[in-house]
Amino acid sequence: MRRKIFLLSIIGVFLSLLVFAACDKNSNTEKKVYKPSITVEGNVKSEEIARTFLEKYFKHYMENTVPIEERLKDFRIDRIDIKEESPNGIYFTVSFSVKPSISNSDWMAGNGVIKENGWKRNSGLLLSKKKGILI
Structure with a gap:
């Protein structure tokens, strides 16, 4: 026993x-989530802030240091709609298209339409930009 x-x-x-x-x-x-920040000085339109922020975000994923399953070959910001503005930040939606480096990329998940040329079109997000932080 x-x-x-x-x-x-x-x-x-x-x-x-x-x-x-x-x-x-x-x-x-x-996975480490990349959270870019930008400095805004002066009287800058909210759409320009959102576009600059998003371009920095997507360009990061085009760098060779990013794992291949997360890497982008190209991206396009199709539309930005500002939903709310305040002294503390902005809320906006973005419609974008991405072309991942590989076909079974993390970018292919979620909403949007996968096209035969490797692009994922019409993906969308609702974002908040507050005091330099993506929420």
């Missing part, structure tokens, strides 16, 4: 170590 308890204890410890190792491995594979 003691031998069975001992063996079950060893198996339990072994399984616990396997679960711990799997959890630790998953925590290291989390």
Whole structure:
């Protein structure tokens, strides 16, 4: 009987170590989210702020340091609609198109229409730009 308890204890410890190792491995594979910031000086229109912010965001994903499944070959900002403006920030929607580096890219998920030429057209987001932070 003691031998069975001992063996079950060893198996339990072994399984616990396997679960711990799997959890630790998953925590290291989390993707870092790029959150650009821009400095706005003077009287700048909200649409220009939104466009500058979005261009910086998309251009980051065209860099060679970005993992291939997240990388873009090209992008296009189709439309920006300012929904609300205040001294603290702006709320806006954006319609955009992206051409990922690979066909099974993370960019192909979500809304939009996938075209045969590798572009994903008419994707949309509702964003808030407050004090230099994308929310």
